[in-house]
Amino acid sequence: MRLRVEFTTEPFDLEEAPAHAVAAREVMRRAQLDAMDVGPFGNTAEGDSAAVLDAVTALLRDALGAGATRVSLQVNVIGEDTP
Structure with missing residues (x-):
C-alpha cells in the first residue's frame, strides 16, 4: 500500500524555521520515500506504507523532542504497491 502524509x-515562526520544523523535515528527508514537498505551512511525503509509518513515528518523536507544542498530520492511502 502507498501512503501520503501531510x-x-x-508553533509557527515565519521569520526562521524553528528547530522542531527542521527536525521533522530531516526525518522525512532521511526516510526511504519517493516524493517530498516542503512548504512554509505544510509538508507532504509519499511512499511505501512501512516507510511512511516508520517516518511518522520518528517525526513525532524528533519534532516533539525539539520543542514542537503541536504536530498535525493526515495520512491517506493513495494506491496499492504492484508486486
Missing part, C-alpha cells in the same frame, strides 16, 4: 509542526 504534516505541520507548531
Whole structure:
C-alpha cells in the first residue's frame, strides 16, 4: 500500500524555521520515500506504507523532542504497491 502524509509542526515562526520544523523535515528527508514537498505551512511525503509509518513515528518523536507544542498530520492511502 502507498501512503501520503501531510504534516505541520507548531508553533509557527515565519521569520526562521524553528528547530522542531527542521527536525521533522530531516526525518522525512532521511526516510526511504519517493516524493517530498516542503512548504512554509505544510509538508507532504509519499511512499511505501512501512516507510511512511516508520517516518511518522520518528517525526513525532524528533519534532516533539525539539520543542514542537503541536504536530498535525493526515495520512491517506493513495494506491496499492504492484508486486
